[in-house]
Amino acid sequence: MKQFIRKADIILFIALVVIGLAASAALTLSHGEAGSGAKVIIESGGDLFARYPLSEDRTVVVPAPKQKAVDAPTADPDAQASVQYDYYNVVVISGGTVSVTEASCKNQVCVKHGAVSRPGESIVCLPNRLVVRIDNGSEEGGGYDSVTS
C-alpha cells in the first residue's frame, strides 16, 4: 500500500479539499452580496437615464430620445404613459426582476423579451434606443470595461 499512498499525498489531498471548500464557501458568500448590490441601469439613446437597485420595486416611464424633438408635456405621475408621450417604454422592477411592460414601438420585442434578473442580462428596444441592463453592484466602476474597450 505504501507505493500507492504516502503521507505527502494525504496532506496534498487535504489541502486541495480545503481549498475547494474554501473557494465554494467564498463564492457562495460573494454571490449573495452581489445579488443584493445589483443595479438596474437604464440607458436611453446611449446616455444613462437612471440607475436603480434591483431589490426595490418601482415602475419607470422612459421617454425615447426622439420624444425630445416633440414638445414634451409636463410630467404627470398619475397620467398614463401612453397619454403623456408618443415614444416611450415602461420599465418595471418587481421582486428582483426587471421587465419592459409597455412600449410605443410596433414590434414589441422588448415586451416579449420577458423579465431578466441576473447580472449581465439586458433588454433592448431598438426603435426607442433603450437599453435596460442589470449590473453587478460590486463590479460597478471597476476598470473592467475600460480595460477591454
Added chain:
Amino acid sequence: MTQSPRKTSGTSGRRKPLSASFIARVGLMATLALIFSYVEAIIPYNPGVPGIKLGIANVVTVVALYKFGAKDAVAVSVIRVVLAGLLFNGLFGMLYALAGAAVSLAGMILLKKTGLFSVTGVSMAAGVLHNLGQLLVAAALIEDLRIFFYFPVLMFSGIAAGILVGIASALVLRALR
C-alpha cells in the same frame, strides 16, 4: 506522426536527432492514449455537469512519465491531445485540452522531482491542475471571470479523477516493473 515528437523535443536538445526507439515508443504510447480517448468519448455517461470526465488516457501519460521520463510524457500528451482534438473534440476542445495538459504536465514533473509523492498523489494534483488550466483558458476566451463559480466543481472532480487515474497508473507501473 513523426513530425510531432521532433517539434516537442526542441527544448531538450536540438543537436541530437531523435532516436528510433524514442519515436517508436512515443508513437505506440500516443496510439494507446488516443484509443483510450476514443473509448472514453464513445461511452455514454453524463455526470450532469459539462467538462467532467475521467480522462483514462492520462494513465498513459503518467506511466510514460514514470517509466520513461518527462520528455516522453510531454510528447505523448501533446500528440494525443492534438489528434483527439482533430478527431473528436474540435479545435476549441483542443485548445482547452492543450492548456490543461500543459499545466498538469508541468505540475506532475515538478511534484515527481520532489520525490515526496506517490504516483496517486502526483496524478491527483495533475487532475486538479488540468481542470484549472482549462478554466483559465475558458476565462480568457469568454473574458468573464464569473466562470470561476465553476472552480469548486472542477476542483473536486479533478481530485476524484486524478486519484482513480493515479491508482490505475500505479497498478500498470507495478505490472511493468
